[in-house]
Amino acid sequence: MNSIKIIFSRFKGYLKDYIPQFCIAVLGMIMAAIGTAGSAYLIKDVLDEIFISKNESLLYILPYIVVAVFFLKALGTYLQQYFTAYIGHDMVRRFRFMLLENLLRLDLSFFNRLRTGELISRNTNDIDRIRNVVSSMIPDFTREVITAICLLAVVIYQSPKLAFFALVVFPAAIYPLSLLAKKIKKYSHQSQAKIGDMTSALSEIFTNIEIIKANNAANKELERFKSHNERFFHLNIKAERTSTLVNPLMETLGAVGIAIVIIIGGSEVISGALSVGEFFSFTTALFMLYTPIKRISYLYNKMQDALAATERTFELLNQSPNIIGGNLEFPKNLLSISFNDVRFGYDENEVLKGVSFKANSDEIIGIVGTSGGGKSTIINLLMRFYDANNGQILINQSEISDFELQSLRQNIGIVTQRIYIFNDTIAANVAYGAKEIDENRVINALKVANAWDFVENMEGGVHAMLDEFGANLSGGQRQRIAIARALYNEPRILIFDEATSALDFESERIITDVIERIRSGRIIFVIAHRQSSIKNATKILVLGGGKVVGFDNKEALLQNCDAFKKLSHIE
Numbered sequence: 001m002n003s004i005k006i007i008f009s010r011f012k013g014y015l016k017d018y019i020p021q022f023c024i025a026v027l028g029m030i031m032a033a034i035g036t037a038g039s040a041y042l043i044k045d046v047l048d049e050i051f052i053s054k055n056e057s058l059l060y061i062l063p064y065i066v067v068a069v070f071f072l073k074a075l076g077t078y079l080q081q082y083f084t085a086y087i088g089h090d091m092v093r094r095f096r097f098m099l100l101e102n103l104l105r106l107d108l109s110f111f112n113r114l115r116t117g118e119l120i121s122r123n124t125n126d127i128d129r130i131r132n133v134v135s136s137m138i139p140d141f142t143r144e145v146i147t148a149i150c151l152l153a154v155v156i157y158q159s160p161k162l163a164f165f166a167l168v169v170f171p172a173a174i175y176p177l178s179l180l181a182k183k184i185k186k187y188s189h190q191s192q193a194k195i196g197d198m199t200s201a202l203s204e205i206f207t208n209i210e211i212i213k214a215n216n217a218a219n220k221e222l223e224r225f226k227s228h229n230e231r232f233f234h235l236n237i238k239a240e241r242t243s244t245l246v247n248p249l250m251e252t253l254g255a256v257g258i259a260i261v262i263i264i265g266g267s268e269v270i271s272g273a274l275s276v277g278e279f280f281s282f283t284t285a286l287f288m289l290y291t292p293i294k295r296i297s298y299l300y301n302k303m304q305d306a307l308a309a310t311e312r313t314f315e316l317l318n319q320s321p322n323i324i325g326g327n328l329e330f331p332k333n334l335l336s337i338s339f340n341d342v343r344f345g346y347d348e349n350e351v352l353k354g355v356s357f358k359a360n361s362d363e364i365i366g367i368v369g370t371s372g373g374g375k376s377t378i379i380n381l382l383m384r385f386y387d388a389n390n391g392q393i394l395i396n397q398s399e400i401s402d403f404e405l406q407s408l409r410q411n412i413g414i415v416t417q418r419i420y421i422f423n424d425t426i427a428a429n430v431a432y433g434a435k436e437i438d439e440n441r442v443i444n445a446l447k448v449a450n451a452w453d454f455v456e457n458m459e460g461g462v463h464a465m466l467d468e469f470g471a472n473l474s475g476g477q478r479q480r481i482a483i484a485r486a487l488y489n490e491p492r493i494l495i496f497d498e499a500t501s502a503l504d505f506e507s508e509r510i511i512t513d514v515i516e517r518i519r520s521g522r523i524i525f526v527i528a529h530r531q532s533s534i535k536n537a538t539k540i541l542v543l544g545g546g547k548v549v550g551f552d553n554k555e556a557l558l559q560n561c562d563a564f565k566k567l568s569h570i571e
């Protein structure tokens with residue numbers, strides 16, 4: 001019963017918002033339960049009065065009462081089902097939204113830990129199981145309990161002695177049923193985790209389909225998927241094997257009860273202690289009792305399954321971000337950014353091992369170093385996607401953590417090698433994230449980004465639709481749209497993370513010209529492998545082994561920084 005308590009307590013707060021619907025549903029449950037018990041009770045009068053006593057006056061009354069009782073049951077069932085379904089669907093809508101709302105608040109490190117597929121599975125599968133709990137399990141459970149109580153009342157009323165013998169078998173059923181419930185809960189936990197694995201595998205396959213085809217890796221992926229799929233199948237079969245045991249077990253025990261009833265009840269009818277009508281009313285109620293009790297045990301097992309999903313969902317809902325902003329607005333005049341002995345690792349391996357440098361307004365800082373040397377990590381810390389483990393990052397003279405997160409990120413424009421283009425108009429792509437699209441600002445940003453020429457010539461101009469991933473643009477054009485987006489909010493800090501590495505020299509030149517033009521009043525970071533991308537950098541930060549091994553202008557570095565000389569040489 002513990003799981004039912006947990007589920008009830010989890011949803012209690014939310015169910016409060018549905019009191020009118022809930023009251024109507026409960027009324028429906030009571031009507032249905034009374035209807036069910038009433039129909040069993042009526043058997044006695046129908047048999048004893050009409051068929052045995054041949055009471056003609058009741059012949060024309062009882063059938064109407066029978067119809068009325070069944071109508072009560074039907075109306076009650078309808079009300080209960082409709083209103084509980086309403087509550088279930090509405091709660092699912094709220095939970096899905098709350099879950100996504102909370103997930104979007106969480107730190108990037110959280111998303112590194114959980115795979116996309118698993119998150120999707122939790123947002124769809126698990127939530128749907130919750131709907132099941134709310135719209136069918138809780139109400140069904142309640143209804144079946146009320147029905148069972150009403151039927152029990154009929155059974156005991158008709159013959160307390162027979163009821164005693166018929167019902168002693170039920171306690172005997174409880175122990176094996178509770179053992180089965182435990183097993184079902186275990187399998188259900190495992191199977192839900194497996195769904196997460198499968199969704200992850202699928203999402204990985206579909207996002208990387210080009211690579212899979214290019215590498216002829218379809219069979220390998222199929223093999224991988226096959227093993228998840230088979231494991232899922234085995235878990236489900238194990239769960240089925242256990243849960244299908246519940247019915248036969250109940251039926252066999254039920255048969256023992258019925259056998260006892262026939263022996264004792266039959267002898268009572270023969271001796272005249274019980275009327276035929278009473279006996280049949282008793283047995284009908286007893287047979288009917290079998291359904292709610294079977295349903296209760298079935299629902300109890302299903303609840304184990306739902307409990308696992310509920311716990312998983314609440315676990316996500318209760319996660320909170322570690323990276324929280326302060327109260328400072330980003331300064332209107334950006335003077336400097338300083339890293340003072342910054343240390344950081346994504347896990348126990350330290351990536352930045354005491355990085356210090358200072359960048360001033362109007363400067364273009366090139367960041368170079370070996371692959372995996374920590375260049376993008378510096379940017380991740382500047383964006384506050386992660387927080388440094390040690391050391392300080394200062395903007396003007398304030399700690400980065402003192403700034404409001406939104407204000408900080410609004411003042412950092414970032415262009416990466418990977419381009420995010422949404423299936424929307426050019427204007428919506430450029431003003432992405434803004435509450436409203438300011439067309440003049442869009443055009444201005446496009447002009448500064450050197451993109452206006454080609455946008456102007458497109459059909460629809462800024463209202464032209466872009467395909468997903470920007471398939472209807474060239475690489476350089478896509479990159480310039482991305483720059484316009486980074487510029488739209490007129491940020492004080494701009495970051496180009498390998499933004500030009502996939503472009504030809506002409507497109508790269510256009511972009512380096514843009515960078516040169518917008519440097520005033522800003523600090524610009526350019527991460528690049530190619531020297532040509534940082535030809536206009538005022539200073540270059542050379543990273544090696546997680547440390548700064550050089551920070552100066554190009555000429556000075558070529559003179560006295562071996563690591564930089566080596567990098568230039570490779571190129």
Ligand SMILES: Nc1ncnc2c1ncn2[C@@H]1O[C@H](COP(=O)(O)OP(=O)(O)OP(=O)(O)O)[C@@H](O)[C@H]1O
Pocket residue numbers: 112346347351369370371372373374375376377378
């Ligand atoms: N999200 C992450 N979780 C764990 N480790 C990470 C994560 N991102 C990067 N790393 C590790 O941190 C180190 C530095 O990565 P970073 O991306 O900063 O290097 P980089 O200098 O930008 O490399 P590249 O030039 O290849 O882009 C690498 O060893 C990388 O494996």
